[in-house]
Amino acid sequence: GDSVTQMEGPVTLSEEAFLTINCTYTATGYPSLFWYVQYPGEGLQLLLKATKADDKGSNKGFEATYRKETTSFHLEKGSVQVSDSAVYFCALVYSGAGSYQLTFGKGTKLSVIP
Amino acid sequence: SQTIHQWPATLVQPVGSPLSLECTVEGTSNPNLYWYRQAAGRGLQLLFYSVGIGQISSEVPQNLSASRPQDRQFILSSKKLLLSDSGFYLCAWSRAGKKETQYFGPGTRLLVL
Numbered sequence: 001g002d003s004v005t006q007m008e009g010p011v012t013l014s015e016e017a018f019l020t021i022n023c024t025y026t027a028t029g030y031p032s033l034f035w036y037v038q039y040p041g042e043g044l045q046l047l048l049k050a051t052k053a054d055d056k057g058s059n060k061g062f063e064a065t066y067r068k069e070t071t072s073f074h075l076e077k078g079s080v081q082v083s084d085s086a087v088y089f090c091a092l093v094y095s096g097a098g099s100y101q102l103t104f105g106k107g108t109k110l111s112v113i114p
Numbered sequence: 115s116q117t118i119h120q121w122p123a124t125l126v127q128p129v130g131s132p133l134s135l136e137c138t139v140e141g142t143s144n145p146n147l148y149w150y151r152q153a154a155g156r157g158l159q160l161l162f163y164s165v166g167i168g169q170i171s172s173e174v175p176q177n178l179s180a181s182r183p184q185d186r187q188f189i190l191s192s193k194k195l196l197l198s199d200s201g202f203y204l205c206a207w208s209r210a211g212k213k214e215t216q217y218f219g220p221g222t223r224l225l226v227l
């Protein structure tokens with residue numbers, strides 16, 4: 001079945017450091033890919049998405065590129081802030097008929113220290 | 115704009131007691147609605163989804179049930195809670211006919227003792 005694998009956390013960075021959170025997926029077709037963010041005590045918020053190969057999703061300084069050849073969707077940010085501390089989830093869903101399930105990775109906790 | 119509400123925010127219940135969690139969506143019609151559970155260290159798991167009033171699909175067999183009595187209301191229930199039902203329950207919606215982008219509510223934290 002489909003699956004999403006994220007790098008193990010927690011990740012601790014100093015403010016203004018460069019962030020990469022790796023995400024790879026296993027899927028039989030061509031899913032849409034997402035990054036969601038969950039701030040402490042809150043629900044999930046959509047951070048960015050990409051619906052086809054080579055698309056780049058971006059939002060709030062975060063970027064991720066849909067790489068079909070490596071089945072990856074790594075999340076990057078050039079300079080993190082303390083307010084970026086949260087849990088980040090990579091996810092996929094198929095656009096066609098069939099399951100409505102978003103398949104999530106287990107999440108990567110990011111802590112940014114001043 | 116669309117908003118999604120969940121209540122209660124936190125719930126502590128004894129084993130064997132019933133459960134009712136409510137989710138409502140504002141600002142859209144005929145949304146797809148979803149219930150997810152987030153258990154510690156296990157990521158999110160889709161429990162139920164609904165594409166219309168009275169239409170419920172279950173993704174995994176379990177102790178829980180869902181109902182959609184109104185277009186923008188989605189209820190998660192149990193007749194007898196188990197310890198393993200503890201977790202963070204998230205409701206989500208997507209536009210009718212589109213499932214790619216799902217928007218999540220603030221969640222309900224359930225602790226079964």
